[in-house]
Structure formats: structure tokens, C-alpha cells
Amino acid sequence: MASRVDLHLHTTCSDGLKSPEDIIKxxxxxxxxxxxxxxxxxxxxFLEARDLLGENDPELVPGLELSCSSVNGDLHILAYLFDPDSEALKSALEEFRIRRNQRGYSMVKRLNEMGIEISYEDVLEAAGTAAVGRPxxxxxxxxxxxxxxxxDAFQKYIGDGRPAYVxxxxxxxxEAINMIHKAGxxxxxxxxxxxxxxxxxEELVGLGLDGIEALHPDHKQAECDRLKVTARRFRLVWTGGSDYHGRGNRTGSVGSEKVPIDCLDEMKARVSQKRGSD
Ligand SMILES: [Zn+2]
Ligand SMILES: [Zn+2]
Structure with missing residues (x-):
């Protein structure tokens, strides 16, 4: 069987249900x-998984999925093959963590003002190892x-436009693309x-986008094919993954998208080409 990869997996460190150790298994x-x-x-x-892997284990590719917002709407940008020790990356993620905590704290404050007894500690306990969010x-x-x-919590209090929504x-x-590039x-x-x-x-290509995720469980076969054509047209790499969260049938299972190792090879070639031309 040809070599395959999965470039999109979530763990308990965000909203996945499986630990990094279980993902490796x-x-x-x-x-x-x-x-x-x-x-x-x-x-x-990623860091936890890296510590658990030995020499003959599958290769772990540095990865991250950034939540982005602008007047044109929300979207997710995946980062790959960056330097995990980059200061630009570390400070951006730390700022992100602070912003998330502040948002959680503000929602608790609003709820308290409405007479609901809930503390920020309750929220932190619910979050466990994950970054604080509305869930x-x-x-x-x-x-x-x-x-x-x-x-009901969403419908009554914290859903978009509800009284305790922040x-x-x-x-x-x-900002996300610039930060990823700074981290190599x-x-x-x-x-x-x-x-x-x-x-x-097209707008994102103008900002320096390097690739698009063509293979994903939410994409129909014809859409995957079209995205590969789009990638070629804009001279982008294409990637793929299961977006596995470990929950029900929401997305695929580990390795469910047939992503060939050539994808990763092309990504690596693009990174070294970029570093060489800096
Ligand atoms: Zn996403
Ligand atoms: Zn995802």
C-alpha cells in the first residue's frame, strides 16, 4: 500500500476527545x-506528542489550526512545518490564550450581573487542558x-447576540499568515x-497563502478535484486530513482521507524554497 499521511487531527488540547497519546496509537x-x-x-x-515519539515511529509534522476573523467572516488557517520554538509564534499563541481567557471572564461577569451564580473557576474546570471557549x-x-x-446555555445566554454573549x-x-511566515x-x-x-x-493568495486543504470529510469528491485544480492555478500546495475530533460521525476517522506522502514532500519543498529565497 502506498504511504499515507493525515495532516489534520485534534486532541484534548483543543476540542478533541482523544489525548495526544491515543492519537499516536x-x-x-x-x-x-x-x-x-x-x-x-x-x-x-503537538509538543506532548513529540515527547512521546521514538525514532522508528511515524513522523510528526508541526501543525496548528488558527481561528481567524475579519469583516468578511470567520475562517480557519492551518499552519505547517513552522519552527515550534519561534518567538513570533509563542508570543502570538500566548496573546491568543490571554484573549480567550478574558472573553471567558467577561461572559462570567455578565452572567453574574444577571444574577446567575457561576465562577470563572467553574469554567476553567470545564475547560480542563483546553483553551477556554464558549462550550x-x-x-x-x-x-x-x-x-x-x-x-439551553447557548440559546438563553451565550449564543450570538444573547445577553451574556461576548x-x-x-x-x-x-495577522495569522504573517505570523506563520515569521515562524518559517x-x-x-x-x-x-x-x-x-x-x-x-484569491484574497488570501494576495496575503501570501501557501496552500489549500483539498481533501476533507466535508468535501464532496468533485469539490476535492476542483480544489486541486485551483491549487495548481494559484501555484499553491494542496493538503488533506480527517479533521478527527473523536466525536461521533462529525468528521472522518484517523487516516480516513487518502492523502499521499507526496503532499508532505511538496510542502517540504516549498518551505525550503522559501527559506532559500529569504
Ligand atoms: Zn477548522
Ligand atoms: Zn480542525
Whole structure:
């Protein structure tokens, strides 16, 4: 069988249900040659996995999935093959973590002002090792029995436009792409067929985008084929992965997208070409 890779996997360090250790087990079971842990806005899972791997294990590719917002909407940008020790990367992720915590704290404050008893500690407990987000506020509210269920928390209090909602302060695509380049990595548009992100490829190419994720469980076969053509037209690399979160059937399973090792080889060639031309 030809060598395969999976370049899009989540762990408990963001919103996945599997630990980095479990992901490694799964990657080995599926006989993948290489894999990338791409947690949302954090490289903690990547660092943990790196410490667990031995010489003959599958190759772990540095990865990360950044949440981006701008007036044109939200999208996700994947970062690959960056230097994990880059100061630009470390400080950007730290700032992101602070912004997320501040947002969680502001939501708790609003809820308290509305007379709901919930503390920021409750939210941190719900978050565990993950970066604080709305799901953890919802879980804390449900645990405190302030709402009948997790979904009610969104509907009544923290969903978009609800009374305790506080907007996200994400990086813009421009900031994300610049940061990834400073860290020596490649910026790849995640799942372009989700939320109409594919309509923004040209705009993102103008900002320095290096690639697009063509293979993803949410893409139909014809869409995958079209995205590969688009990648060639804009001289981008194309990538793919299962976006595995370990939850139900929401996305694929580890290795479910047939991504050949050539993809990773092309990404590496592009990185060395860029570093050489700096
Ligand atoms: Zn995503
Ligand atoms: Zn993802």
C-alpha cells in the first residue's frame, strides 16, 4: 500500500476527545507514515506528542489550526512545518490564550450581573487542558444547573447576540499568515468548502497563502478535484486530513482521507524554497 499521511487531527488540547497519546496509537494502527496534530490555537498537543515519539515511529509534522476573523467572516488557517520554538509564534499563541481567557471572564461577569451564580473557576474546570471557549461556559452553566442543558446555555445566554454573549477577538487572516511566515511555516486554508471560505482564496493568495486543504470529510469528491485544480492555478500546495475530533460521525476517522506522502514532500519543498529565497 502506498504511504499515507493525515495532516489534520485534534486532541484534548483543543476540542478533541482523544489525548495526544491515543492519537499516536491510532496513527500507528492505521500505518500512517506521517501525521500532524493541528489543535485550535495551541501547539500543546503537538509538543506532548513529540515527547512521546521514538525514532522508528511515524513522523510528526508541526501543525496548528488558527481561528481567524475579519469583516468578511470567520475562517480557519492551518499552519505547517513552522519552527515550534519561534518567538513570533509563542508570543502570538500566548496573546491568543490571554484573549480567550478574558472573553471567558467577561461572559462570567455578565452572567453574574444577571444574577446567575457561576465562577470563572467553574469554567476553567470545564475547560480542563483546553483553551477556554464558549462550550466550557455552557458546560459550567449546565453543571451548576443554571440551565436545563448545554444547548439551553447557548440559546438563553451565550449564543450570538444573547445577553451574556461576548464576541471573539481572533486574529485577522493577514495577522495569522504573517505570523506563520515569521515562524518559517506554511499557511494553508482549512476546509475551503465550509462557510464559503473558497470564495476568498484569491484574497488570501494576495496575503501570501501557501496552500489549500483539498481533501476533507466535508468535501464532496468533485469539490476535492476542483480544489486541486485551483491549487495548481494559484501555484499553491494542496493538503488533506480527517479533521478527527473523536466525536461521533462529525468528521472522518484517523487516516480516513487518502492523502499521499507526496503532499508532505511538496510542502517540504516549498518551505525550503522559501527559506532559500529569504
Ligand atoms: Zn477548522
Ligand atoms: Zn480542525
Amino acid at each position: 491510532e496513527v500507528k494502527r492505521k500505518n500512517l507514515t506521517a501525521f500532524a496534530i493541528t489543535d485550535h490555537d495551541s501547539i500543546k498537543g 466550557h461556559v455552557a458546560e459550567a452553566l449546565a453543571r451548576r444547573k443554571a440551565v436545563p442543558s448545554y444547548n 464576541p471573539k477577538q481572533n486574529f485577522t487572516p493577514r 511555516g506554511l499557511a494553508v486554508l482549512a476546509h475551503p468548502m465550509v462557510s464559503y471560505a473558497h470564495e476568498r482564496i
